Structure formats: structure tokens, C-alpha cells
Amino acid sequence: MAVLAAGALLWGLSAGPASADNIRDGQWAIKKYDVANKVWPISQGDGVVVAVIDSGVEADHQDLAGQVLPGMDFSGEQGDGTVDKLGHGTGMASLIAGHGHGDQAGIIGLAPKAKILPVRIAISPSGDINGGQDRLPEALRFAVDHGAKVINMSFGGGADSAVRAAIKYAIDKDVVLVGGAGNLGNHNTPVNYPAAVPGVVAVAAVDQQGNIWEKSNRGPEITLAAPGVGIYSAGNKSESDYRAADGTSDATAYVSAIAALIRSKYPDLSAGQVINRMIKSAVAPPDGSKVPNNSYGYGIASPSKALAPNPAVDGGSKDNPLLGRVESQGGPDGGDGGASQSAAPGDGSGKGSGQQQAAPLKKEDGGGVSMAVYAVIGVVALLVIVGVVLVVRRSGGRGSGGPGAPGGSAGSGGPGGPVGYVPPGGQQQYQPYPQGPQGQQPPQYYQPEPPPPASENPYR
Template sequence: MRDGRLGRGLAVLAAGSLVVAIGAGRAGADSIRDEQWVLGDYRAETALWPVSQGGGITVAVIDSGVMTGHQDLTGQVVPGADFSGDNGDGTVDEDGHGTGMASLIAGHGHGDGAGVMGLAPKAKILPVRVSWDSADAVAQAGLVRAIRFAVDHGAKVVNMSIGGYAGADQETRAAVKYAVDHDVVMVAATGNSGNEATHVEYPAAFPGVVAVGAVDRQGRLWEKSSYGPETTLVAPGAEIYRASAKTSAGYGVGNGTSDATAYVSATAALIRAKYPELSAGQVINRMIRTATPPRDGSAVPGSRYGFGVLAPAKALEADPVVDGGSRVNPLVGRGESQGAARGGVTEEPGGEAVVPAAGAGGGGWFGVGVAVGVALWGVLVGGVVAVVVWVVRVRRRRGAGG
């Protein structure tokens, strides 16, 4: 377990739960695919990949960096940037969190059915390494530069499995708006403190960003998934197997809204590859309109599940209502709750179970064209937060990380 700091102080959100180690009998890389229950539930081989694999789409992963040498990511990672204060192209990952997220988005496995597959295995990953610390001016500026870099270097989707409180940081707010204005789908995690407080963390809480919570294998809200009126969607975030940066053949498993965020980003890539003429707003509307209602009967939209559980196959189906409707991002009119702007958070213990590879030696509301829905939601949420200082001991949201 690491102390939650990546590189020179980036803290992405920790899951806050210790993961039980995997037995040696299930540790081989050839068994990892079998443990990826999300692929089965989403019928990836029969309902997703015959329709789209994300080809031609670049997804920026703003995180701890991405290890290009992992066997399930070879050829998927393009040179990016490092805004952590170190020089580099984003391909150094000392923590492993960014590598894990990249594998859930665009992992291609290896050999005959071995290793991790992402939901969009033909998408490209643009790694953007950042550092985040409340007392570090370099860190504060890093996210701003990272978002603008991603937009300017062709990312059509930006995955931000990071979070904390930066509501009044006008430069970050302006960077998010810059991305939204440039037709980029922005996706971020709600946070992993749902058992302590009910608020969505930034950057997920910014208007225009898809705020993602996590559900378990039974479709129930994961116990630590943060929630609030900004919640847009939920996606699988428990018992998630992904690549580790400890070795080029390493794997980890864990829980967190980080993983859920990666699955939403991958789905956005699938849609953008299949329907390149759609705007970012229409892509978001597809995911919102096709989300599955919660199994516990919770009303949607709502603060816990947003519009429901991500349903990639449905989101890929023809939808003339969305496709012929407004091209505007339906989340830009969303307000920010007061809860998202209060107080700092403390780091929780994170955990990781590393799966050694065999022979590796270890290691509605917005619905389509629904301006009315947006207005109603804005009334529900309340006014936009005006002034909040950088308060951060930003947390790790990674269930296993590295």
C-alpha cells in the first residue's frame, strides 16, 4: 500500500478499502480475463465489439502516468505530457493507478485470451501525468495544463479518476469549460467517501463533466461511492481486475469510483468511434437516456444513481431522437451543490492485491434535447458556488492502484 501520493504529490482518489489478496491458483494472466465480470455483464464480445471497439478515438488519461510496456497496453499509448514537475511524456507511472485506468479503457490483452481487455480495445491512450497538492503551485497548475493539453492534442474523451475540492479555482473551471467548448467528453469520479459524507468532489462537480459513481456486481451502489445531485451515471467499480505497473505482466484488483469512471470513458469512446458525427453532448445524452434503472428500485434521476447504471450496448444502438436533437452538452446548465464545496477530506487507507502473472516472478433529466430537465435540475441543486479556496488533501480514488 502506498501513501496516496503519486510522483510529486498527485493524489488520486483512494478506494479506502483493503483488498483481499488473490489465491495463487487464480493468479495467472490467463485467468484474469475470466475474472473480468464486467465484460460478461456487458456482453462485450457479442454486443459491443462487433459494433465498435473505439478505433480512431484518443482518450486522455489524466492521472499518475501510464506504463507503455505493460503487455496488455503495447501499442495503445501515444506520447503524452508530464505536468507533475518532472520532465517526460506521461509514460512513467510510479504508482500504477493511471496504468490500471488505461487498461480498463483500451487494454487489448495478449496471447490467446489472456490478460485485461478494456471496453474500447482499439482506442488510443494519451497519458497526462499530473501532481496535486494543496501547498504546491506547480501541482495546482498541473491539472489546468493537463486538461488544455489533452484537448489541444486530439483527445475526444478525457478520463479523470481524480478528485478533491477545487470549486473556486477559476483556472481549473476555465480549463474544463475550454474542453466542453471544444466538444470533448469530460468524465470524472464522484469520490470514495460516500460512507462519510454526501457530496460529489471536483472536477466531477464542475458543470459539463459526467460525474460517475460506482456499483457492485449486484448493481447496488458501492458502499463508499460518493454521491450528490451532480451524479450523472454509475458504473461497475467493485472487484475490478486491471493492469498493474509493478511489472510488465502485473495485475491488481480493487474497488473504487476510479474504475467506474474508466468504463464510462471507454463507452464514450465506443460511441464516438461508431458515430463520429455526434457532438460530445449527444454522446452524453446517449449514455444518460439508455442507462438502466437501479435494481433496488431507486427513483432516477437521483443523487445516488444519477440517471442509472451505464448500459454500453444500448448506448450504441441507433437513436434518432438523440442524434437529431440538440448538440449542446446537457450538463453545462447543472448547478453545484453546497456540499461539494465544503471542507477538506483526509486520505483513507488504500489497498492492492497484485496478481502475479504466470512466470512473471511476482509482481431523462438531461435526456435528449431536454433543456427543461436541465432547468429543473438546476433549481433542485441550487446556485453555483462562487468562492472556494484550494482546500486539498486530494484523495486517491483508485481501488487498487498499481
């Protein structure tokens, strides 16, 4: 299962000498959250470690220097996680804990005094396997065991029993896990794993007006929405490199930062109470739609509202409120959960992670269909599977999936493979979400739009 295969990674990377001042001006989320007046006087994330499980983090970037702890490399290479050959992990880390540089220049994170624990896993832009085996369960456990109170997972793929067991381990150890919903972009695309696993905060992306990004995956697992369109972040090409992107990856990083802000201000709250604070303080969607819904979840995450006194939440249950969430893709008992599974983590019965048990088949639902019909269906399905395997093997293990679709793998040729696909005899793949049009970069002369009146601002 899981080395991260990126498929076609269409992240926008800065190729020119973009002014760092322009970068700061372009951080619209920081402005709309009014962090200088409403957030940072209350909390800046001091004392909280956020693990970024991703492509690594460039610790020497000018906007991250001093913020990145020694981590671990599970990509098959040696190191402490502070090498990033793609830039995705560096970007996520900067949105969480970047401190900028100079006089109001560069990327400032939403929780600029939090620390980043880089946990590198194998990612390849061509869809090839780096490392040859899945290390995500180990990466999750490492993050928990090395002090992370929040874990950022801006990638998608499957979630088999080993991944679920590691997620359960993190939840049992009082860690907030945050995952991206995915960037496939239509109403019929479900929330990707591992974000869809019960207990994980699944995040959708919204634009400056608070409207849901058209490519954000949707489903009942969505917990919160956050800024994810036209987002600037640190890059990996140099110590002064920047990138621009659209996607739920960036939105996930912002929600992870909000969780860090809360954990810093209220260190005695459980992870479940932190999640409850974010849920119950979320801002209603600008379209007036009723929440929770499949696009926004409980609404747009608001750091200032999440930090406000809330005795009802703080004195309530310490349990994770998302553990009982139904998985629209079925989970271990009603489907493959993005991968082949036999049981939920815990007691092995499938009842340990809050999944809804499948109802018995009734006659009116097809329960009266003869066994002969099922046999014929089974034979046809087997023939189709055999045909697919032969095609894949003849093509050298490289499929022809459409560009930009997540789920690519060494067995499917990168982009276009189904999410959580397991190639014959191979390992399940994960991939960070492709973001933004190819070549997108921060503009040289960015003109920020004027701030809307406070009464019209969907972020406060």
C-alpha cells in the same frame, strides 16, 4: 491548487504471479456487458483518443503495448507521461483500452481499439507535493489540444476558477469529460470535484448485482453508475503486473470507454449528444428506484444500449445537457466549490457555467439577524482559523487525518484532510481515490460466478 496528493493510497497490487487467464476470467463487467456479442461487433473505439489524466501510464505493459501515445508529464519531472510510479493511471488506461495478450489472457478494455493519451500530474502516496504547483489546468488544455475526444479524471479535489476555465475550454472544444464521484462512503458525502463541475459526467460505482457500492459518494451531480467493485486492471510493477480494487475510479474508466465507443461509431455526434446517449440508454437500478437519483444518477451505463440507433437523441440538441446542473456544494457563487473561488469561467460573472444563483436572504431565513451577531460570529470563526493554522505549523505541516479519507495534502498530512483543502501559503491538492483494502490482489484461482439470466442482468 493542484498537485495530486494521494494520501494513503490503498490500491490492491498483485504481489504474486497471478495467472493472466484468471485475470480475464475475473473481469465480470466484460462478461455482464456481453461485449463479444453486443458491443464489439458495433464498435471497439477505433480512431478515438482518450486522455487519462492521472499518475502516468506504463506503455510497456503487455496488455497496453501499442495503445499508448506519447503524452506529457506535468508532475514536475521530465517525460511524455509513460512513467507510472503508482499504478493508478495504468489501471485506468487498461480498463479503457487494454487489448490483453496471448489466447484470451490479461486485461481487455471496454474500448480495446481506442488510443490512450497519458497526461501525468503530480501524485504522492505520502501526501507530499511533487512538482510544487498545480498543473491540472495545463494538463486539461494539453489533452484537448492533442486530440483527446474523451478525458478520464479518476481523482478528486477542488475546482477553482483556473480548473473551471480549463473544463469550459474542453467543453467548448467538444470533448466529453468524465470524473469519479469519490469513495468516502456515506450518504452525507457530496460528489467530489472536478466531477461535480457542471458539464462533467460524474460517475458512481456499482457491484456485480448492480447495487450501489456502499462507499460511493452521492449527490444530485451523479450522472451515471458503472462497475466499480472487484475490478481487475493492469499494474505498474512489471509488464505482467495486475491489481484489484474497488472504487469510482474504475467506474469512471468504464464510462470513458463507453463514450469512446460512441464517438467511434457516431463520429458526427457532438459531445453533448454522446452524453445524452449514455444518459437516455442507462439501465434502471435493480432496486426499482426512480431516476435520476443521488446514488445512480440516470442509471447504470450500458454500452450496448448506448450504441443502439437513437434518432431522437442524434437529431436533438448538440449542447452538453449537464451544463445547467446545480452544484450541491454551492459552486463559485454559493460556496467554495472545493476551493477558493471568485467567479465562474467565461465572463467572470459566475453565470457562465450553469450554476444556480443564490436566492436573496429573507427575514424568516435569518435576514433579520443583527449585524452585531454577525460580527461576533466572524470573530469566533477567525479565532478558530488562526488556531488551526498554528496547530498545522507546529506539527510541521502534517495533520492527523483518519486513514483512507480523500483530500490529503502536504499541509494536512495526506489522508484525512478536507477535500480541496488549501494549506496556508500552499497549493490546493488533488488525489486519486484510495481503492480497496491494503494488499488486495487478484486471486490465484478465481472462480467466476455463473452469469444471471438475461432478464435479471442489470447491465444490458
